[in-house]
Amino acid sequence: MLESLMLALQDGRCLLDELQSIAQEGTLDSRPDHIRTAANCAVSQVEHWLENLHDRRRLLEVSYNERKIQLEQCLTLALLTIDLRQLEGILEKRQESLARSRDELGDSEASSQLLLHEHRKLMPEAKDLQEKGLKILKASEQLLESCHFAGEEAVAQAYKLLNNASEYIEDTENRDNLLVKANSFFRSAQTAITKLDQLEVQLNTADFTASPAQLAALYGNITRAIENATEGALQEGYALLESAPGSESVKRRVEELESRKIQLNVVCVESSERSIKTSKVLNNFLEKQNQSWLCAVFAPKYSSCVKNNHDLRMP
Numbered sequence: 592m593l594e595s596l597m598l599a600l601q602d603g604r605c606l607l608d609e610l611q612s613i614a615q616e617g618t619l620d621s622r623p624d625h626i627r628t629a630a631n632c633a634v635s636q637v638e639h640w641l642e643n644l645h646d647r648r649r650l651l652e653v654s655y656n657e658r659k660i661q662l663e664q665c666l667t668l669a670l671l672t673i674d675l676r677q678l679e680g681i682l683e684k685r686q687e688s689l690a691r692s693r694d695e696l697g698d699s700e701a702s703s704q705l706l707l708h709e710h711r712k713l714m715p716e717a718k719d720l721q722e723k724g725l726k727i728l729k730a731s732e733q734l735l736e737s738c739h740f741a742g743e744e745a746v747a748q749a750y751k752l753l754n755n756a757s758e759y760i761e762d763t764e765n766r767d768n769l770l771v772k773a774n775s776f777f778r779s780a781q782t783a784i785t786k787l788d789q790l791e792v793q794l795n796t797a798d799f800t801a802s803p804a805q806l807a808a809l810y811g812n813i814t815r816a817i818e819n820a821t822e823g824a825l826q827e828g829y830a831l832l833e834s835a836p837g838s839e840s841v842k843r844r845v846e847e848l849e850s851r852k853i854q855l856n857v858v859c860v861e862s863s864e865r866s867i868k869t870s871k872v873l874n875n876f877l878e879k880q881n882q883s884w885l886c887a888v889f890a891p892k893y894s895s896c897v898k899n900n901h902d903l904r905m906p
Contacts, residue, residue, distance in 0.1 A: 664737060671730055671745060675752055678723055682755050685713070685720075689762050694837035696773035698844070703777055707770040710763070717760045724753040772831050773841065779824035780844050786820035787851045794858055810859050817859070821852045 697703030731749040735742030790813055797809060828845035832838065 660737075664734060667730065667734060668745060671727060671734070671749075674723070675727055675748060678720060678727065678752060679755070682720060682752075682759055685717070686755075686759055686762065689759070689766060693766070693769075694835050694839070696769060696831070696835060696838050696841055697777065698840035700774055700777040700781060703770055703774040707767070707774060710766055710770055713763055714767070717756075717763045721753070721756040721760055724749070724756040728753050769831070769835055772827065772834070773838075776824065776827040776831050776841065777844065779827055780848060783820045783824040783848055784851065787817065787855060790816055790820070791855055791858075794855065794862060797862065806862075810862060814856065814859050817852055817855050821848050824848055825852075 695706065697706050728746070728749040731742070731745040735746050794813060797806065825845065825848055828841055828848070831841050832845065835841065
């Protein structure tokens with residue numbers, strides 16, 4: 592349309608030039624000023640038409656530019672919307688996957704370490720998603736500055752997307768911290784189990800012929816060693832369960848530690864009580880034996896002394 596108007600304007604200017612030339616001559620033959628008046632009227636008419644064409648062209652150009660800007664803005668908005676929806680879909684899937692695996696912390700130091708290694712592969716992608724969200728926000732703000740009719744809504748959606756991206760990064764960092772704590776807990780738990788195994792062997796191989804004082808000291812040391820061996824791991828386990836109450840593997844490990852701790856403490860108490868009881872029985876037996884021996888040795892002498900009226904004092 593603009594090109595056709597431009598051609599019409601060019602043709603009009605050519606026509607105007609010719610008419611102005613004729614008007615200046617005033618005639619096409621030997622008759623002076625024969626068509627000057629008509630030529631001047633024609634010049635005025637063509638000039639009027641050219642002005643109208645020029646105004647129409649200017650209005651069309653302004654309308655065209657406005658429409659072009661609107662279409663470009665709509666295209667930008669459409670592309671932003673596509674990027675925004677794609678990013679929303681990716682974030683939604685990642686957050687759902689992260690939520691499903693929240694309580695999956697492994698069941699040993701090795702498995703939790705493997706989960707941590709795999710999880711840390713997500714961190715660069717999470718930051719990349721946040722960067723894409725920032726780019727979408729900046730483009731939306733530029734759209735708003737251009738007075739686009741959907742600029743405010745685009746900015747609101749971009750802020751919402753960026754907030755989701757930030758929450759996803761926070762969730763991945765929390766997951767990372769949980770796996771680090773889980774790795775530490777399973778390592779501590781295994782160390783505690785190994786120490787409890789050693790203490791159990793020490794209990795089972797205790798020298799029951801030792802003196803009561805020695806056995807009491809042994810059982811006291813073992814009881815303290817049981818508490819020291821399990822205290823740290825249990826504290827880590829219970830703290831971990833506060834953050835991930837649905838982790839069955841951590842629950843089982845904590846229960847195993849508590850069970851082994853109780854079991855060994857019971858064995859230790861029973862052994863201590865058995866040692867005390869044995870000591871008392873032995874002491875009673877020795878006391879009776881000593882009394883019987885004294886009676887057997889001194890009774891005849893006592894009778895003889897009484898019979899012969901001898902002094903019972905020791906020589």
